[in-house]
Amino acid sequence: MPLPRRxxxxxxxxxxxxxxxxxxxxxxxxxxxxxxxxxxxxxxxTRTPSAPETGSFSAGTLPSAxxxxxxxxxxxxxxxxxxxxxxxxxxxxxxxxxxxxxxxRSAAAAEKALKGVRGRGNAVGEVGMTGVPRDRTGGVxxxxxxxxxxxxxxxxxxxxxxxxxxxxxxxxxxxxGAQDLEPxxxxxxxxxxxxxxxxxxxxxxAKAQRY
Numbered sequence: 001m002p003l004p005r006r007x008x009x010x011x012x013x014x015x016x017x018x019x020x021x022x023x024x025x026x027x028x029x030x031x032x033x034x035x036x037x038x039x040x041x042x043x044x045x046t047r048t049p050s051a052p053e054t055g056s057f058s059a060g061t062l063p064s065a066x067x068x069x070x071x072x073x074x075x076x077x078x079x080x081x082x083x084x085x086x087x088x089x090x091x092x093x094x095x096x097x098x099x100x101x102x103x104x105r106s107a108a109a110a111e112k113a114l115k116g117v118r119g120r121g122n123a124v125g126e127v128g129m130t131g132v133p134r135d136r137t138g139g140v141x142x143x144x145x146x147x148x149x150x151x152x153x154x155x156x157x158x159x160x161x162x163x164x165x166x167x168x169x170x171x172x173x174x175x176x177g178a179q180d181l182e183p184x185x186x187x188x189x190x191x192x193x194x195x196x197x198x199x200x201x202x203x204x205x206a207k208a209q210r211y
Contacts, residue, residue, distance in 0.1 A: 094138070106189065110158035110177030114207050117158075121209035126150050127159055129205055132190065134197075142192035143203040149181040151210070156180060160207040161191040171195055173206070 114121070126149065132142040147157045156179045163172040172195055178187035193201060 090138070106177040106179060107175045109156075109179070110160070110175040113156075113158035113177070113211050114160055114175070114209055117207055117209050119207075120205075121158075121207045123147075123157055123208040123210035124205065126157070126210065127205060127208040129161070129191075129203060131203070132192075137192070139197040140192050141195065141197065141201055141203070142190050145176050145189050145191055147178045147181065147187045147189070147208075149183055149185055149210075152183050154180055154182055155210050157187070158207075158209045158211065159189075159191075159205070162204050162206040163193045163195065163201040164204060165199070165201055171199065171201055 126147060128146045128148075130144045130146070132144055134140070141163065143161065145159055145161065147159065149155050149157075156177065158177045159175065161174045161176065162170045163174070164170050172193050174191040174193070176189035176191050178189065181187055191203065193203075195201060
């Protein structure tokens, strides 16, 4: 009976050839060639990937993909700047709306109470004012008016705040107040100006009346 024929010592086995072919196929994305197992040069040689063709790029211009990315970046920056400006206006409007909701009921009463008052009123010593940082008001000029009832009975207060320019000329007048404030208690309404934020105005206490 004839014996199975064996491969010679120098010939590669079929499984070895298949494995080598598989490795070459897997490496095709990064290598341009794969040498045989019995290369006379002493090992498999790899080729350096060639540089991309640049002849299709015009001088001084970006490839279309890069140019598109740059355009998107510029548009995004412009949109961000516009959004920031809109956000500032929105914060200012929200601040004014919240203050208006809190003080609208007492403002009319305060203005009415001060109409017949001569001089600065009888409660100037019970009222103080502190500026509100513009980063909290969206750029609106505003002051926190602190009213303290220093008497021994419940009282209501009317306060007039004037916003004046550098020459002392009144550009705007606002009214705030507090109703039925208990003895020793405080109220802190906010008086704000509707003038343009770039105007240099100073808030000053014009009148304060307890009634």
